[in-house]
Amino acid sequence: MIKIVDLHKKFGDLHVLKGINLNVNKGEVMVILGPSGSGKSTLLRSINLLEVPTSGQIFFDGVDITGKKIDRNRVRQRIGMVFQGFNLFPHMTVLGNVTLALLKVLKIKKEEAVKIGTDLLIRVGLKDKINGYPNQLSGGQKQRVAIARALAMNPEVMLFDEVTSALDPELVKEVLDVMKDLAKSGMTMLVVTHEMGFAKEVGSHVIFMDEGLIVEEGLAQDIFENPKHPRTKAFLDAVLY
Amino acid sequence: MEGLSNLLEKYFSIGIIWEILPYLLKGALFTVIFSASSEIIGIIIGLVTAMIRTSKIKVLNQLAIIYVDLFRGTPLLMQIIFVYYALPYVGINLPAPLAGIVALSVNSGAYVTEIFRAGIDSIDKGQIEAARSLGMSYAKTMRYIIIPQTFKRVLPPLTNEFVALIKDSSLLSVIAISELLRTAKEMMTWKLNPSSLTAAAILYLVITLPLTRLVSHMENRLKKSDAH
Numbered sequence A: 001m002i003k004i005v006d007l008h009k010k011f012g013d014l015h016v017l018k019g020i021n022l023n024v025n026k027g028e029v030m031v032i033l034g035p036s037g038s039g040k041s042t043l044l045r046s047i048n049l050l051e052v053p054t055s056g057q058i059f060f061d062g063v064d065i066t067g068k069k070i071d072r073n074r075v076r077q078r079i080g081m082v083f084q085g086f087n088l089f090p091h092m093t094v095l096g097n098v099t100l101a102l103l104k105v106l107k108i109k110k111e112e113a114v115k116i117g118t119d120l121l122i123r124v125g126l127k128d129k130i131n132g133y134p135n136q137l138s139g140g141q142k143q144r145v146a147i148a149r150a151l152a153m154n155p156e157v158m159l160f161d162e163v164t165s166a167l168d169p170e171l172v173k174e175v176l177d178v179m180k181d182l183a184k185s186g187m188t189m190l191v192v193t194h195e196m197g198f199a200k201e202v203g204s205h206v207i208f209m210d211e212g213l214i215v216e217e218g219l220a221q222d223i224f225e226n227p228k229h230p231r232t233k234a235f236l237d238a239v240l241y
Numbered sequence B: 001m002e003g004l005s006n007l008l009e010k011y012f013s014i015g016i017i018w019e020i021l022p023y024l025l026k027g028a029l030f031t032v033i034f035s036a037s038s039e040i041i042g043i044i045i046g047l048v049t050a051m052i053r054t055s056k057i058k059v060l061n062q063l064a065i066i067y068v069d070l071f072r073g074t075p076l077l078m079q080i081i082f083v084y085y086a087l088p089y090v091g092i093n094l095p096a097p098l099a100g101i102v103a104l105s106v107n108s109g110a111y112v113t114e115i116f117r118a119g120i121d122s123i124d125k126g127q128i129e130a131a132r133s134l135g136m137s138y139a140k141t142m143r144y145i146i147i148p149q150t151f152k153r154v155l156p157p158l159t160n161e162f163v164a165l166i167k168d169s170s171l172l173s174v175i176a177i178s179e180l181l182r183t184a185k186e187m188m189t190w191k192l193n194p195s196s197l198t199a200a201a202i203l204y205l206v207i208t209l210p211l212t213r214l215v216s217h218m219e220n221r222l223k224k225s226d227a228h
């Protein structure tokens, strides 16, 4: 579904992605691990075209989405993204956040959009917050709204960039539970996370990045039980104690 | 004591002020009409230019920078004279009131551009990214996400700019527009007494003070709403 070929990204002189090759098939939950600064966010952001690659290709359903003639907005409609900092729209209600793109991008009728939005908010357990504003929510609730907002566009792939890192520990689980359900429903997901429990339980595949390269990749079980690369070993030892 | 009563008689002659008040009020009305319409056009110009300034279209961006520099960096008086006296040479003949509004609008547009640009820049970049990641175009992101959040923040500086514009509109007197200051000067010559200027000053205050008070009020509320 997503195929990345020799992807490079430079910020000025800083070479952040140094030739990423990656395949993600439909229904896979790809967990992306790696130390800070290894390029995990940049990789996710490139897939969503928030960063323009310096070279290389990203194929989405066989189409190179880095091409000049690509309608980036169309591509982004098919890829949902959830950020560490929630990025909810503070001037809109919870339901307004979730329905905005349905109304303004897909131009769906109001009643229908409200129905889709309400169903999604029920799904993430926020029925009673529908008419509230983001600043009335806890971090965990905000992040669940952000997930519902991304799901509203009915994306084929979901990107999660450390979505629980900004949360108080007791709020992490409610967000991970929503992601777990999503994975069970067959959603294709790329997840940057430091939650090893989640990665082990939900991840189908794991890649380990270091200094702009994928140094190890494979099935989640294999990598957690039997990491080959010394950097992966050291990293897992450190985070798993 | 005698000095004071002379001063009062000369600059604060109630009789004269009462007599000329209708003319001054008419001048004040012109001042409000000219500055308000210029402010509205200036806001439209400024909004568009600010969006160009924050976009990535290089050529337009350069033009916007030149526009802002040009109109903020030269005296408004000069701009008014140019629009009224120089444009006819390139075939653009504007009647004085229109020339006045054009000059004021374009001038205030330059200031408003910078106000909006600062406002747009002050919105967290994550807002743009979240909107774009939903497939919203740059224009839609601006319209539904950035501008609505910007408006609340730019209202105080925008109102301050309006106050400045109200005072600056007195420069329109050079192209014979009978706004408040010009009317007052005419009354001074007519009555051979400068009380009209005092009265005009008070009228300027009557117009601007509510606005400056409004700004402090808005700033306080903004502080509170940002606090949580």
Ligand SMILES: Nc1ncnc2c1ncn2[C@@H]1O[C@H](COP(=O)(O)OP(=O)(O)OP(=O)(O)O)[C@@H](O)[C@H]1O
Pocket: A011, A014, A016, A034, A035, A036, A037, A038, A039, A040, A041, A042, A043
């Ligand atoms: N817009 C940018 N301009 C310049 N440098 C950038 C930019 N974005 C990221 N970088 C740099 O690229 C490198 C990789 O950043 P990236 O955010 O992808 O790392 P990461 O693996 O997500 O790290 P973390 O775990 O801390 O989130 C870092 O050195 C970062 O400073």
Ligand SMILES: [Mg+2]
Pocket: A040, A041, A042, A161, A162
């Ligand atoms: Mg990151």
